[in-house]
Amino acid sequence: MGSNRLYDATLRADIPGPSGSAHLNNLRFWMGQVDYSRTRLASYGDVPVVGVTLGNASIVAVRGSAVTKQVLGDVTTFEHLSDGPLALPTGQPYSTLFDATATLNGPRHVRSRKLLMPIMHRSALHSYEKVFIRNFERSRFARPTGETFDLVAELDRLTNANMLACLIGLDDANAELSERVTQLLVTTMDPRVFLFKFGRRTPYGRWLRLVEDVHRDVSALIDANRDEEPRADALSILCHATEEDGRRLSTSEIIGELHGMLASGYLTTSVTMAWSLIALAGGHAQDELGSVIKETQRLMPTVPMSLPRRVVRDVDIQGTWIPRGALLFLSTYLEHRDPQVFDRPHEFDPSRWATVKPTPFEFFPYGAGARRCLGAAFAEMQIRTTFELLLETGVPELLTDHLRHHMTGGVVAAPRGPVLMRMQPLGSAVRDSTAPLERFWQNLKP
Numbered sequence: 414m415g416s417n418r419l420y421d422a423t424l425r426a427d428i429p430g431p432s433g434s435a436h437l438n439n440l441r442f443w444m445g446q447v448d449y450s451r452t453r454l455a456s457y458g459d460v461p462v463v464g465v466t467l468g469n470a471s472i473v474a475v476r477g478s479a480v481t482k483q484v485l486g487d488v489t490t491f492e493h494l495s496d497g498p499l500a501l502p503t504g505q506p507y508s509t510l511f512d513a514t515a516t517l518n519g520p521r522h523v524r525s526r527k528l529l530m531p532i533m534h535r536s537a538l539h540s541y542e543k544v545f546i547r548n549f550e551r552s553r554f555a556r557p558t559g560e561t562f563d564l565v566a567e568l569d570r571l572t573n574a575n576m577l578a579c580l581i582g583l584d585d586a587n588a589e590l591s592e593r594v595t596q597l598l599v600t601t602m603d604p605r606v607f608l609f610k611f612g613r614r615t616p617y618g619r620w621l622r623l624v625e626d627v628h629r630d631v632s633a634l635i636d637a638n639r640d641e642e643p644r645a646d647a648l649s650i651l652c653h654a655t656e657e658d659g660r661r662l663s664t665s666e667i668i669g670e671l672h673g674m675l676a677s678g679y680l681t682t683s684v685t686m687a688w689s690l691i692a693l694a695g696g697h698a699q700d701e702l703g704s705v706i707k708e709t710q711r712l713m714p715t716v717p718m719s720l721p722r723r724v725v726r727d728v729d730i731q732g733t734w735i736p737r738g739a740l741l742f743l744s745t746y747l748e749h750r751d752p753q754v755f756d757r758p759h760e761f762d763p764s765r766w767a768t769v770k771p772t773p774f775e776f777f778p779y780g781a782g783a784r785r786c787l788g789a790a791f792a793e794m795q796i797r798t799t800f801e802l803l804l805e806t807g808v809p810e811l812l813t814d815h816l817r818h819h820m821t822g823g824v825v826a827a828p829r830g831p832v833l834m835r836m837q838p839l840g841s842a843v844r845d846s847t848a849p850l851e852r853f854w855q856n857l858k859p
C-alpha cells in the first residue's frame with residue numbers, strides 16, 4: 414500500500430513545513446532525526462501535523478499526546494511498512510526472511526504476535542536471565558581492574574552474545590554461524606548495500622549471498638531442533654509451538670521471526686544500555702537504577718522518531734486532513750520533553766520518577782498500543798540484570814568528556830564511540846563527570 418517514492422507531488426495537504434526543494438528537505442529529515450526534531454520540528458510549536466515539505470503530505474511528522482494516542486491506537490489506519498529497500502527477490506527459499514511481526518499488518522500481524530508470546534513468557538525470561546549473568550561474568554564489566562575500554566563496543570559484544578544465545582541458542586560452539594548472523598545484521602543497516610541493487614560483486618550482491626547462507630544454516634538448525642527435546646531458547650520454543658488448530662510454524666516463518674527479533678532488539682538494547690551506562694558512570698551510580706534508565710530513555714529515546722507509519726485511508730488528525738499514502742512519524746524525542754508532563758523537561762533528573770506518572774502516550778520509549786515493542790520485558794530484564802551485577806562488582810568511571818550522538822541503522826540514536834570508561838574496585842573514589850554530562854544534555858535542547 415502507498416507509494417515507495419519519498420516525494421509524491423499529488424499528496425497535497427494544507428500543512429505547514431519548510432519550502433524549497435523537497436529532495437533537500439527529505440535529505441535533512443533522513444540525515445539526523447534527533448537534529449531534525451530539535452532544530453526544525455520544534456520551531457512549529459504545538460502544530461499537530463508538519464510536512465517535511467510545505468503543503469505536501471509525502472512525509473509528515475505529528476505532535477502531541479492526543480495525536481500520539483490516535484496514531485498508536487489505530488493500527489488499521491496507520492500501518493507499519495511492509496515494503497521499502499529491504500524487499501528481497503521473490504521465488505527464492507530466503508524470499509520471506511523479512512516477513513515478521515514488525516513488518517506484517519492486519520490479521521497476519523495479530524497471529525504472529527500471538528505466536529511469539531511464549532518466547533516472552535515468565536518462565537522463558539527466567540532462563541534468559543541465566544544467560545545474561547553468564548555473559549556478564551565474561552565481560553570487562555565484571556573485572557574492576559582499572560583497565561580502560563570503550564563501553565559502546567563492550568556493550569555491543571555483550572548484547573550480541575545475549576541475543577544469539579537467547580534467541581537462536583548459539584554459543585562459542587557455533588562461532589562461525591554467530592559471526593555470519595552478526596555480519597548480516599550489521600550489513601543490513603549499511604545504506605551502501607541498497608544504493609545499487611544489482612550484480613554479484615557489489616555490496617548488494619555480497620549481502621544477498623549472506624542472506625542466502627544465513628537462511629540455509631539457520632533452516633538446518635531449525636529442522637534439527639524439531640526432533641530434539643525442547644530447550645529454553647526462542648528457536649526451540651518456536652519449533653515446538655502449535656497454533657489452536659494444531660498447526661506448527663513453518664521453517665520460513667520461524668526464521669523470519671528470529672531475524673525480525675534480532676534486527677529489532679540487538680542494536681536498540683545495546684544502545685539503550687550505552688546511554689544508561691554513560692549516566693551511571695558519569696555520576697548517577699548512587700541514584701535509583703530504574704529511574705536512571707527511564708530518565709535516560711526519556712531524554713535520549715534510542716528510537717527518537719517512531720518507526721514510519723503508512724496512512725492507508727484518508728484521515729483527520731486534529732482538524733488537519735491527511736491523504737491516504739502519506740508516510741507519518743511521531744517525534745518520541747519531542748514528546749518526551751513536553752513541559753506539560755515533565756517539569757524542567759531538558760534537565761536530567763532521575764528523582765522526577767518518584768512522582769511523575771506519564772500516560773503510555775506521553776512516555777513511550779518502546780512504542781505503545783497493539784504494536785508496542787514485543788521484546789520490552791526481555792530488554793528490561795537484560796538491562797537491569799547487567800547493571801545490577803555491574804554495580805555490585807565495582808564502580809564505573811566515565812573517562813570521555815566530549816559526548817556526541819549519531820544516527821545508525823536509520824532509526825537508532827547511538828553514542829558516537831569510543832566512549833571510554835573503567836571499572837574501579839568497590840569503594841573507590843572516581844572522577845565526577847556531571848558537568849560534561851550536563852553539557853551534553855543541554856546541547857540536545859530544542
Ligand code: HEM
Pocket residue numbers: 485493514515516526673674675677678679681682685715716719720778779780781783784785786787788789791792793
Ligand atoms: C531497549 C531496547 C529496545 C527498544 C528501545 C525497543 C523499541 C521498540 C520500538 C520503539 C518499537 C516500535 C513500536 C511501534 O512501532 O509502535 C519496537 C518494536 C518491536 N520490538 Fe523492540 N525495542 C527494544 C528491544 C527489543 C528486543 C530485545 C526485541 C526482541 C527480543 C524486540 C522486538 C520487537 C518487535 C518484534 C517489534 C515489533 C512489534 C510489532 O510491530 O508488533 N525489541 N521496539
